[in-house]
Amino acid sequence: MIFMRVIAGKARRLPLKTIEGDATRPTTDRIKETLFNILQNDLYDIRFLDLFAGSGGIGIEALSRGADTAYFVDSNRAACDCIRKNLAFTHLEGQAEVLCCDALSALARLEGRPPFQMIFMDPPYGKGLEDRILEYIAVHRPSYVDGQTLFIIEMAIETAADRLEEYGYDILRIKEYKTNKHVFLSVNAPEKEQI
Numbered sequence: 001m002i003f004m005r006v007i008a009g010k011a012r013r014l015p016l017k018t019i020e021g022d023a024t025r026p027t028t029d030r031i032k033e034t035l036f037n038i039l040q041n042d043l044y045d046i047r048f049l050d051l052f053a054g055s056g057g058i059g060i061e062a063l064s065r066g067a068d069t070a071y072f073v074d075s076n077r078a079a080c081d082c083i084r085k086n087l088a089f090t091h092l093e094g095q096a097e098v099l100c101c102d103a104l105s106a107l108a109r110l111e112g113r114p115p116f117q118m119i120f121m122d123p124p125y126g127k128g129l130e131d132r133i134l135e136y137i138a139v140h141r142p143s144y145v146d147g148q149t150l151f152i153i154e155m156a157i158e159t160a161a162d163r164l165e166e167y168g169y170d171i172l173r174i175k176e177y178k179t180n181k182h183v184f185l186s187v188n189a190p191e192k193e194q195i
Contacts (some may be wrong), residue, residue, distance in 0.1 A: 004017075016055055114143070115149055120153075169182060
């Protein structure tokens with residue numbers, strides 16, 4: 001089991017559970033801290049969506065640092081149970097909703113909700129799941145995405161990111177680590193006008 005904790009905010013230093021085995025790949029504290037140092041000024045009072053949430057560490061960090069609400073999506077029942085336990089332990093369950101289903105089903109179920117200011121996804125590497133999510137959003141133009149929504153995708157360092165622009169997104173920034181990276185995207189201008 002990997003040791004994880006909330007790094008900053010109202011749940012600071014509280015330990016988080018992870019699930020046994022390799023069904024999830026928790027983001028290390030060092031990478032999480034770097035990511036949230038980048039996002040810190042934009043977290044207050046936002047709606048946050050954590051796709052492929054695993055133990056929920058990213059969404060919980062967002063809530064701890066000032067996000068208003070967070071939705072957690074994972075298809076693994078053990079991961080969903082772990083997220084609920086972590087939310088209860090950090091006393092953040094009142095600001096959260098857990099959807100225990102695959103990401104595309106969750107995106108369909110979220111239709112009609114107000115926009116998320118941030119959508120984070122950490123899908124299994126090398127399966128093209130981020131492409132499927134971004135294509136779904138580009139085609140369906142759901143209510144929960146607008147021109148202000150920031151997408152953050154965690155992917156393997158060797159995975160090319162420029163192909164994501166084909167779905168109607170602009171790459172704002174890429175932050176590389178030793179074995180993975182975070183790609184920051186926004187819906188590009190033509191899509192923004194249509195949404």
